Amino acid sequence: MHAKSALEMQLPDNYRFFAHLLLCRAYVVEDNYSGLHEEYMRCVELKTDYHIGWICLKFLEYKLQSDSSSLALAFQECGKEIKTSWNMWIAMYNLVQGLTAVWNGEFIDAEESLAQACLLAGGESCLFLSHGVICMEIARQQSDSIF
Numbered sequence: 001m002h003a004k005s006a007l008e009m010q011l012p013d014n015y016r017f018f019a020h021l022l023l024c025r026a027y028v029v030e031d032n033y034s035g036l037h038e039e040y041m042r043c044v045e046l047k048t049d050y051h052i053g054w055i056c057l058k059f060l061e062y063k064l065q066s067d068s069s070s071l072a073l074a075f076q077e078c079g080k081e082i083k084t085s086w087n088m089w090i091a092m093y094n095l096v097q098g099l100t101a102v103w104n105g106e107f108i109d110a111e112e113s114l115a116q117a118c119l120l121a122g123g124e125s126c127l128f129l130s131h132g133v134i135c136m137e138i139a140r141q142q143s144d145s146i147f
Contacts, residue, residue: 107138
């Protein structure tokens, strides 16, 4: 695997994070959950400056059916170290929480998470579109126009 070869090189942690993330994806395809968990934990330890990396980890956490607080703690720690807006970091986290709720069919929880994300993100954010879609689905399911 090229990702394993990349890990043997002297690379900054941010690059190593994504190499481990690629290995996570490979282990998902192979249904190798022990390998997935090991690489997932390496990603959590390494951290990343990129929102997409944290979003991918949250999806993997869902796949692992892990409810560990280690990802949330690492996410908070990393968000404080980086110069981007703390509100945007939390908005992204709430987005992923909302998507996880959608997967579980928990649309009310999804709406709450996405509403919180919208409050924290700027007015130009695509999160409003996601929130609107969830509200439409809730209204469709409940035949209720309150959403």
